[in-house]
Structures are given as structure tokens and as C-alpha cells.
Amino acid sequence: MSGSGAPIKIGVSSCLLGEKVRYDGGHKHDPYLTGVLGRFFSFVPVCPEVECGMTTPREAMRLEGDPAQPRLMTHRTRIDKTEQMLAFCRAKVEQLAAEDLCGFIFKKGSPSSGLFRVKVYREGMPAASGSGLFAASVARRFPQLPMEEEGRLNDPVLRENFIERVFAFRRWKDFLAEGPDLGRLVQFHTCQKLLIMSHSTQLYRELGALVATGKEIAFPELLERYQELYMKALELHATAKKQTNVLMHIMGYFKKHLSVEEKQELLQLIKQYHDGLVPLVVPLTMLRHYVAKYRQEYLSQQVYLSPHPAELMLRNHV
Incomplete structure (x- = not known):
């Protein structure tokens, strides 16, 4: 759900939802999409081939x-x-603009819907370097929209990154819908x-710096620039090294509160996470405990501590 209570919409290749729309009359139902993500997202199915006639x-x-x-x-x-497919794509992306999508999951390898490394045949060996015609059209029309292929969602790092971006994009859209001003952007x-x-x-x-100089920029331009950089940042992977840096940063807020033993325990958990021995959720759980215990107001507002539903268990992998 979004902050407004409306379902978070993501586009999905229809065959992944179990619809029998493939060239052979079959489907490619993905149970993770319908069984897990379906609890949190509302799907907007698209089959370019069928919908173009x-x-x-x-x-x-x-x-x-x-x-x-x-x-x-x-x-x-x-x-x-x-031309039949491209005519459909031009019309469909404009229809999708009215759907308020926060992400899109495409079918791997499809000549219409594959997002990455789709085979393009020419003389000699096919080059696995293309994008499906519809996927490419969506990417051009919505450059900041989180997009992924269903096969890549089996990778826990790629899965966490994609879903985190979906929730982040929804937060940003909710912010825009609530009548933003510079003060609320700072917040x-x-x-x-x-x-x-x-x-x-870096971002x-x-x-x-962009927000700090916000008064010097026309506000619509400021919002556009912020969205671009915000989504660009989140597209980069949050590595163990980067996460460890943030964990240590959070720990610094409790240096006057924790005992020597508590500090040593927390440092050990952070190191174990850094070394790949425990998942991120382990040190984060302890840090969230200290945030609540010591009523650290600044940290309690940080989306980082809970950027997506715990039920998705996206931070439980090593």
C-alpha cells in the first residue's frame, strides 16, 4: 500500500501472472509474483503481442x-x-502514464518484453544485446521507473534493489501528490x-547540495532534478561496504548511551554482517531497538530502518 492507502501498481508481462498468451498458447506463471508480491502490489498486466492484434x-x-x-x-x-508492434507501443505507453505505475516486471528474453540481453539475429551468431520493442518503449517513456525481469528477481540482491526502488518511487509520488513546497522537500x-x-x-x-540551494532554482525544475538523482542513487547497489558505513554512522548516535559491552556486541554484529556471516537484518534489529529505547527522533524518521515491509524478508539474505 502507498501512503495514501491506494495499492502500489506495477506493470507485469501477462504471461507471468498465468495468462495463456504466449505464442504456443501457454503461460510462464511466476509464483513469487502472485504469491508474495501480490500481497503488496496491484498488477497491471500487459501482453504486447495479443494487445496489438x-x-x-x-x-x-x-x-x-x-x-x-x-x-x-x-x-x-x-x-x-x-510497425504493428511499434504502433501499439506508442499508444500503450500513453495509456500506462495514467496508471500511476511504480515499477514494471518484464518477461526475460521476449522479443517484445525482454529488458536485457535479448537476442538480435543477423549474419553469424545472434547478439544478446537488444531489448524487446515494448520494454524499450517503456524505458524511454518512463526513464526513472524501476524495471526488472522476472528471472533476475531470483537473485536476492537484485530483488531487494528493485522492490526497494518500487517503494521509494511510491513515497516520492505520494510526496508530489500532497502539494509539495521547499520546506516539505527538505523534510x-x-x-x-x-x-x-x-x-x-556521492549522490x-x-x-x-541540491536541496540546500533549492531557493535558487525554479521549484518544478528542482523537483524534476531531485527525482532524477534520487532514483539514480537507489538504482546503484547497496553493497555490504556501503551498508556497513551506514550502520557505523547510526551507531555513532549512541556513543553516549551504550556501555562498553553493548558497543562491543554491536560492533561484532556489524563486522559479522560485513564479513557475510549474518544478514543485514541482524545488526539493524539491534539498532532499531536502541532507536526506540533512547528515543532518537532523527533516526526514528529514517526510511532506511524500514524501507519496505518486513514480511518480504529482503534483508534476510547473506
Whole structure:
């Protein structure tokens, strides 16, 4: 759910939800999407082939030619379906603009919906360097929208990064919907500081400088620039080294409160996390305990301590 109570919408390739729309009449149902993410997200299904007028089942297709501007060709009868698909893409992305999406999960390898390393055939070996025509259209139309492929969500690091960005984008959209001003932007940024720091100290500094000079910039431009840098920062992976830096930073707020033994215990947990022996949730649980115990107001506002529902267990991997 978003801050407004509305469901968080993400686009999804229809076949991943179990819809029988693939060229062979089958589906590619992903139980993680429907069984786990479905508890927190509302899905907006899209099947470019069916929605642009193709039948199910249908002849298999593939991308051919220049990976930067590939053609969509039927494999056996050699019919060029490029313009049919691109016309659909132009109309569909404008429809999706009204859906208030906070993310999109695409079908790996699809000539329409594959996001990364889609095969593009030309003379010799196919180059696994293209994007599906629809996925590329969505990426161009919504450059800050969190996007991922279902196969890559099996990687716990990629999964955490994607879902964290979805919730972050929803927070930003809620902020925009509530009538922002410079004071509220400062407040929003203050709550995101440690989360941003865990992804990029450089962009953390850039965003801080941007907000600090906000009065010198036209406010619509300021918001646009902040969104761009905010989502760019979160796209970078929060490595164990970066996370350890943030954990130590948080620990510094309790140097006058903790006993020598408590400090040693906390430092040991942070080191064990850094060395890959325990998941991030272990030192964070203790830090959250101290935040509540000592009523640390600044830290209690930090999104970093709980950027997504605990039920997703995204910080439980080593």
C-alpha cells in the first residue's frame, strides 16, 4: 500500500501472472509474483503481442538486424511485424502514464518484453544485446521507473534493489501528490538521507547540495532534478561496504548511551554482517531497538530502518 492507502501498481508481462498468451498458447506463471508480491502490489498486466492484434497461439517471432533498431520478424513466414508492434507501443505507453505505475516486471528474453540481453539475429551468431520493442518503449517513456525481469528477481540482491526502488518511487509520488513546497522537500529528503547514503555517498552529497540551494532554482525544475538523482542513487547497489558505513554512522548516535559491552556486541554484529556471516537484518534489529529505547527522533524518521515491509524478508539474505 502507498501512503495514501491506494495499492502500489506495477506493470507485469501477462504471461507471468498465468495468462495463456504466449505464442504456443501457454503461460510462464511466476509464483513469487502472485504469491508474495501480490500481497503488496496491484498488477497491471500487459501482453504486447495479443494487445496489438496477434492471435494465440501464433508463429514464433524474433528480433533481427541492428540491435539499436531491430525488426520484429516471424520466424518461418518472414513477415515483418515491427510497425504493428511499434504502433501499439506508442499508444500503450500513453495509456500506462495514467496508471500511476511504480515499477514494471518484464518477461526475460521476449522479443517484445525482454529488458536485457535479448537476442538480435543477423549474419553469424545472434547478439544478446537488444531489448524487446515494448520494454524499450517503456524505458524511454518512463526513464526513472524501476524495471526488472522476472528471472533476475531470483537473485536476492537484485530483488531487494528493485522492490526497494518500487517503494521509494511510491513515497516520492505520494510526496508530489500532497502539494509539495521547499520546506516539505527538505523534510522528505531528511527522512531519506541514510537510505540514499547506503546506495551512493556521492549522490547523497549531490542531493543534499541540491536541496540546500533549492531557493535558487525554479521549484518544478528542482523537483524534476531531485527525482532524477534520487532514483539514480537507489538504482546503484547497496553493497555490504556501503551498508556497513551506514550502520557505523547510526551507531555513532549512541556513543553516549551504550556501555562498553553493548558497543562491543554491536560492533561484532556489524563486522559479522560485513564479513557475510549474518544478514543485514541482524545488526539493524539491534539498532532499531536502541532507536526506540533512547528515543532518537532523527533516526526514528529514517526510511532506511524500514524501507519496505518486513514480511518480504529482503534483508534476510547473506
